[in-house]
Amino acid sequence: MHVRTITTGVAAVLAVTFPLLGGQAAAAPSADADRTLAARVVTYDASGAAEFKSAVDRGAAIWNESVDAVELRPVAAGQRANIRVLADNGWPRALPTTLGNGTVYIGRQAVDQGYNTVRISSHELGHILGLPDRKPGPCSSLMSGSSAGTACTNPYPNAAEKAEVEADFGGGLARLVPNVPRDVVIVD
Numbered sequence: 313m314h315v316r317t318i319t320t321g322v323a324a325v326l327a328v329t330f331p332l333l334g335g336q337a338a339a340a341p342s343a344d345a346d347r348t349l350a351a352r353v354v355t356y357d358a359s360g361a362a363e364f365k366s367a368v369d370r371g372a373a374i375w376n377e378s379v380d381a382v383e384l385r386p387v388a389a390g391q392r393a394n395i396r397v398l399a400d401n402g403w404p405r406a407l408p409t410t411l412g413n414g415t416v417y418i419g420r421q422a423v424d425q426g427y428n429t430v431r432i433s434s435h436e437l438g439h440i441l442g443l444p445d446r447k448p449g450p451c452s453s454l455m456s457g458s459s460a461g462t463a464c465t466n467p468y469p470n471a472a473e474k475a476e477v478e479a480d481f482g483g484g485l486a487r488l489v490p491n492v493p494r495d496v497v498i499v500d
Contacts, residue, residue, distance in 0.1 A: 351382055351481075354384075354412040354413075355385050355388075355391065355394050356384055356393050357386075357387045364432075368418065368437075369386070370466050371430055371434035371467060374430070375434065379469075379477050381478045381480075382441065382481040384437065386402035394414075394440075395413065395414060397418065400415065404427075404436055405438055405487045406436045416436040416437060419432075422458065427458060427462055428462075428465040430467040431465055435457050438455055438469060442476065442480040443475060451466050453467070454467065455469075
C-alpha cells in the first residue's frame with residue numbers, strides 16, 4: 313500500500329497540543345520514526361469496460377505504481393464505485409465530476425485507429441485524477457493523449473503529471489477537479 317509521511321514537525325505540534333486538551337504528554341517522535349497516513353482510496357468499476365477490462369486494470373496499476381497519495385482499487389461487489397468505466401464505439405473520453413470521481417469511456421474508435429488500450433485507459437483515468445489534456449505533446453507526456461500518435465504506447469505519467477496528482481490528493485479532502493471542467497465530457 314502506498315503511504316505518505318507526516319513530518320515530525322506536525323507530530324511535535326500534536327504532542328505539545330495534546331496535553332493542553334487534558335491528555336497525557338508524550339515526547340515528539342524522532343526524524344527516524346515518522347508516522348504515516350494512508351493513501352486516499354478511489355474505487356473503479358470496470359465491469360462495463362468489455363474487452364478493455366484488463367487494460368483498465370493495468371492503467372489503474374500504473375497509477376498505483378506512480379503515485380503515493382491515491383490508490384485505485386476495483387470496487388467491492390455491491391458497492392458503488394468512484395469511477396465507472398465503460399466501453400463504447402465512440403472516441404475515448406472522461407466525464408470527471410469531483411476529484412477522483414466520474415465516468416470514463418474507452419472508445420473503440422481510437423483503438424480501431426491503432427491507439428494503445430493501456431495508454432488510453434491510463435490517460436482517461438488521469439482526467440479523473442485531475443489532469444487536463446496537454447495537446448499537442450510528446451509521447452513522454454501521458455496527457456498529450458492522441459497528439460503523440462498511434463506509435464506512442466507510453467502509459468506512464470511523467471514527473472510533472474505525477475507531482476500534480478500527488479499535490480491534488482495530498483491535501484486530504486476531496487475538492488473539485490482543478491483545471492478540468494466539471495460535468496463536461498473531455499473528448500480525447
